Amino acid sequence: MKKIPLSKVYLTDEVKQAAVKAIESGWYILAKECEAFEAELAKHTGTKHAVLSCNWTAAMLMVHQAMNLKRGDEVLVPSHTAFPSIEPMCHWGAKPVFIDIDDTYCMDVEQLEAAITPRTVGILPVHLYGHPANLDRIFEIAKKHKLWVIEDCAQAQGAKYKGKTVGSMGFCGAFSFFPSKNLTVMGDGGCICTNDDALAERIRKLRNHGRQDKYRNDEIGYNLRFNEIQAAIGRVGLRHLDALNEGRRKVAARYNERLKGIVPTPPARDWAYAVYHMYVIRCGDKRDALAKFLQERGVGTGIHYPVANHQQPAITKLFKDIPKLPRTEKAVGEILSLPIYGELPLEDVDYVCDSITEFYGKK
Numbered sequence: 451m452k453k454i455p456l457s458k459v460y461l462t463d464e465v466k467q468a469a470v471k472a473i474e475s476g477w478y479i480l481a482k483e484c485e486a487f488e489a490e491l492a493k494h495t496g497t498k499h500a501v502l503s504c505n506w507t508a509a510m511l512m513v514h515q516a517m518n519l520k521r522g523d524e525v526l527v528p529s530h531t532a533f534p535s536i537e538p539m540c541h542w543g544a545k546p547v548f549i550d551i552d553d554t555y556c557m558d559v560e561q562l563e564a565a566i567t568p569r570t571v572g573i574l575p576v577h578l579y580g581h582p583a584n585l586d587r588i589f590e591i592a593k594k595h596k597l598w599v600i601e602d603c604a605q606a607q608g609a610k611y612k613g614k615t616v617g618s619m620g621f622c623g624a625f626s627f628f629p630s631k632n633l634t635v636m637g638d639g640g641c642i643c644t645n646d647d648a649l650a651e652r653i654r655k656l657r658n659h660g661r662q663d664k665y666r667n668d669e670i671g672y673n674l675r676f677n678e679i680q681a682a683i684g685r686v687g688l689r690h691l692d693a694l695n696e697g698r699r700k701v702a703a704r705y706n707e708r709l710k711g712i713v714p715t716p717p718a719r720d721w722a723y724a725v726y727h728m729y730v731i732r733c734g735d736k737r738d739a740l741a742k743f744l745q746e747r748g749v750g751t752g753i754h755y756p757v758a759n760h761q762q763p764a765i766t767k768l769f770k771d772i773p774k775l776p777r778t779e780k781a782v783g784e785i786l787s788l789p790i791y792g793e794l795p796l797e798d799v800d801y802v803c804d805s806i807t808e809f810y811g812k813k
């Protein structure tokens with residue numbers, strides 16, 4: 451029987467050789483590989499700076515600290531995202547104000563203005579599943595109400611909004627290299643990209659014990675650094691990222707073609723260069739039965755995410771005014787993520803589609 455995983459890291463001899471070379475170099479933390487990776491990430495995203503950290507969550511914790519996010523501040527954020535999108539702001543006492551989704555699973559920008567209060571300080575759009583959020587409208591609203599915009603690009607490295615790479619348009623963009631992501635480093639990893647010199651400098655300092663130089667610490671920081679082995683691995687991955695994203699888009703196109711009329715497939719806007727971190731179908735009340743059917747045929751699936759963040763116990767314990775978000779609440783019961791990664795052979799995609807067609811009895 452075939453075995454088709456939901457996702458797969460990019461692992462080649464070139465990656466292994468880069469890791470061995472880094473191990474043998476005698477340098478392990480924030481040295482030449484990290485410096486080069488940062489320069490290459492900034493170039494790829496189209497920003498002045500990229501600052502590595504040990505994961506997205508750590509990087510965002512420092513970003514919110516640098517921005518002086520404080521108790522009572524409100525941030526507009528989609529509920530339908532990975533839980534970490536909202537964790538760092540909660541650590542500084544800010545409140546996530548949850549927004550419902552549109553049909554692309556990104557925040558519904560038409561609901562933003564009604565959610566703004568005198569305490570609102572920013573908007574955190576998430577380019578979910580690799581599809582960019584509707585940034586023009588978000589920036590228009592942010593400008594009118596004097597709010598900052600930070601892009602959650604954890605699932606969208608290399609995606610483009612009207613030709614511009616995501617992560618280059620907000621105050622900063624934050625990326626994750628977690629093993630399922632489009633760019634991976636064989637473990638945790640993350641970075642922020644920004645054009646703001648002061649933000650980049652502050653994060654560089656905070657991630658390294660508030661160090662001004664080797665023996666002088668001018669503020670209380672952390673150890674949220676990155677390492678040379680993973681940077682060397684990431685550099686190889688980044689060189690292949692665009693081709694791997696193209697591979698994902700070919701997989702998505704094949705799914706779209708083969709699943710048309712069988713299950714609702716994910717829509718993409720004309721202005722979006724989506725990089726399909728996930729390929730998510732809607733299955734109504736048949737979701738769990740279909741997942742089981744596919745598992746029996748060796749096909750890995752996932753649910754991203756089965757619990758909406760505004761209904762997570764950690765959130766309902768913290769905040770009283772929990773909103774009703776009908777589209778999000780419906781989606782979490784119906785969505786199913788199918789296997790996708792840059793090197794997934796189209797014959798495997800066909801196998802998944804044949805299995806889904808068989809499940810729905812449409813042969």
Ligand SMILES: Cc1ncc(COP(=O)(O)O)c(C=O)c1O
Nearest residue numbers: 505506507532534535604626628
């Ligand atoms: C949309 C989104 N935001 C944030 C994160 C957090 O990333 P990390 O695991 O690198 O902290 C993830 C990863 O799960 C994610 O998918």
